[in-house]
Each structure stands twice: as structure tokens, then as C-alpha cells.
Amino acid sequence: MTRITRRQFLRNIALGSGALASQIVFEPARMLTGSEDQSVGDGTIFLEGDIIAVDPDRGMLVINERGGAPVNLRVSSSTRIWKGEVTDLTALELGDFLYLRALPGLDGTFTATKIWANIVNLMGTVSAVENGGFQLRIDGHAHEGPERPITVRFHPSLVVNDNPTVTPALRVGQSVQVLGVIERDGVLKATRMWVAE
Amino acid sequence: MAYYYGSASWFCCGHAGSWSSRCADTGHGSCGNCESYLDHAAWPKLKRPGYPDCNKSDNCLSLPWKYCGDTLVVYNRCNGQQVTVEVHDCGPNTNNYCNWPCGCGYPNCPAIIDLTPNAFSKIANLDVGRIPVRVTA
Structure with a gap:
């Protein structure tokens, strides 16, 4: 063509x-x-x-x-x-x-x-750990803009660090990358996460 | 020209203060002209005339400095597809995932480049999120 x-x-x-x-x-x-x-x-x-x-x-x-x-x-x-x-x-x-x-x-x-x-891919820091999810403070690139927490909940098919059998064990201050679908209420349902050391 | 190995993800040009689920609603990055619908990218070491240098690769990898508009070739190590991009923003932070293994099946290694949704979707599905790459710089 x-x-x-x-x-x-x-x-x-x-x-x-x-x-x-x-x-x-x-x-x-x-x-x-x-x-x-x-x-x-x-x-x-x-x-x-x-x-x-x-x-x-x-x-x-x-x-x-x-x-x-x-x-x-x-x-x-x-x-x-x-x-x-x-x-x-x-x-x-x-x-x-x-x-x-x-x-x-x-x-x-x-x-x-x-x-x-409704796909989003965010990098940030865990600011609070909650049942079935956490609060994410988003990092910027060149600039450190105002922090804006996002409520993240785990999707049933969540894959962590490319291992589908891993359950996320998060702590406040941890760096994470979260990919998922943003819902109408602003909650991010995470389908993939990468949790840094 | 040299090869640099790590992972690539995708991002919206701009910064946290302008975060939106829609890339078109965010900013235009460190160089002022980054666009999600073009083959643009963020590189961890960026020099911008008239502005302070941006360095997000302090402790992990030795990467070269790039200027706004410099060209890089990003090769997906899993499927062999590649895209040529221009640097128009600064990032990602390479310090996360230091010393993690890198290669096909091991994409959570040091992040060395972020691609716009247009560029990333040329070499992988956006929902994969992160891929092992070789960058020719």
C-alpha cells in the first residue's frame, strides 16, 4: 500500500x-x-x-x-x-x-x-501503604513539581517486577513504577509494577 | 557511536506539576518542545543552553551528555524492532534498579531512556510498560 x-x-x-x-x-x-x-x-x-x-x-x-x-x-x-x-x-x-x-x-x-x-504509566514514591494498594507521589523528569498523591489499587492480574507470582511488599519511601488503567474516580488500577531495591 | 544497555519505558513530556492521564495535557519537557505524538525521548543526562545541566544518572551508569534535538536509536532486545528518536526531555532516574540483570526477560534493569507513547508503541505494546533496550548514542 x-x-x-x-x-x-x-x-x-x-x-x-x-x-x-x-x-x-x-x-x-x-x-x-x-x-x-x-x-x-x-x-x-x-x-x-x-x-x-x-x-x-x-x-x-x-x-x-x-x-x-x-x-x-x-x-x-x-x-x-x-x-x-x-x-x-x-x-x-x-x-x-x-x-x-x-x-x-x-x-x-x-x-x-x-x-x-485510560492507560497511565507513572513513576513515583510510595507515600502510604493501604489494604489492597497504596498512595503514590509522582516524580517528574527535569523538574520537581508539586507532589500529587494518586490512589493505587492492585488489579487482579497485577504483575510485579515481571514476575506474576510476586506479591508487592511495599514500604513508605520506596520508588515504584506503576502501569495501569485510570478509572473514572481517579483511582489507578495497577496491572504492572516495578519496585526498586 | 556507542551502545548503552538498560530498560526503556514511556512517559508524558512535562513534569509532575502538570501530571495528567492525557499526555497531550502535560507540558513540553526540558527542551520546551517535547510532544507525545512525535518520536521524542527523555535522556538522563541533558545539556540545555541557558539552563542548568540535568543529570539523573549519578550513581549507576556512565552515559554521555546529550543536547536537545540529539538523535538516538532505540532497539528492543526482545523483538528486534527499533525506533529513531530525538532527545527533548531529561530522565529517567537510572539509579533505581542498579545492578539488576538486563536483557530479554529481565526488563527491570537500570532505566536509561523514556520514550513518548508514539515512539514506544512502535517497538512494543504500551501495556508492557518496560522493555530491555540497546541505545545507540
């Missing part, structure tokens, strides 16, 4: 070439600014945004990509969907935040190949 960049593809959409047949009214996608995005070897591009429409029966969803432009996505049985665990389109809800990789088609549509819903 002809490989096009994300900028070229979104430009095509903005010019009106192709949209999924849908009852949803779509606005032209916003043009990208800044440096050109690079396509990976499999031809997919990266998109992120909130779900503003989802239709499992038709295998489609719509996100408002960064800046609010709606982007239509086809979802097939081969699309890998993760929301705390590998799941299917019925698990996705309006308002879920997605990172995804998608294959642009020449007809102006995207086909999602991989979708991650």
Missing part, C-alpha cells in the same frame, strides 16, 4: 476525501503543526484522544484527536484493545481516553490496529 504520513492523511480528511458512513456529523480534522510525524514500519500512525462516539455493532468509534478534531476509526476483530486487560470494543465507553495506532486508508479512514484505553 502507498505509505502516507499522518499530516498528509489528515490533510486529505480536511479536504473532504472520505469519511465513514455514519449518522455522526464530522468536522474536518485539524491540520498538524510542528514537525512531521514519522510512520512506523508497519504503516501505522499514532493518535490520541477521547472517545466521542462508539458503536460496537458497526465496529467503529470516533475520537476527538488532540485539538478536538474528530477522527473516525474502524475496529476489526484483529484490533488489539487494552483497557486494564486485553478486551474488545464493547468495553470502551464515551469519554475513555485512547492512545492508538491505526492504519490510514486511501479512502480517508483509519483502521485501528492497537488501542489502549
